Amino acid sequence: LLQELELLARCGSLTQHPRAVALLDWLIDQVDTDGIVRADDFIEKHLNRVDYPYFPLEDNWRGKHKKFTDLTFRLLLILSILDT
Numbered sequence: 001l002l003q004e005l006e007l008l009a010r011c012g013s014l015t016q017h018p019r020a021v022a023l024l025d026w027l028i029d030q031v032d033t034d035g036i037v038r039a040d041d042f043i044e045k046h047l048n049r050v051d052y053p054y055f056p057l058e059d060n061w062r063g064k065h066k067k068f069t070d071l072t073f074r075l076l077l078i079l080s081i082l083d084t
Contacts, residue, residue: 001077002027002071002074002075003024004020005020005023005024005027005078006074006077006078006081008020009078009081009082010081014078015082024078027039027071027075028079029076031072031075035072036068036072037068037071037072037075038068039071058075
């Protein structure tokens, strides 16, 4: 869903969709005190870079915390698009 949120943000219409805003708010709530998105219970564990539509920041998501780098970056990218 991060890809869809980013697309809506780039088109300037994310805030016009209440469900997209609710999802974005939920993602923001998943940010811990270190500023990292740790939505571990909600992430598909089998995803790897072949399944992920973006260039991966990590080689794969099989390590303990490797997926968090990608999730945090994507969330911050969306927020930066909305801020411009």
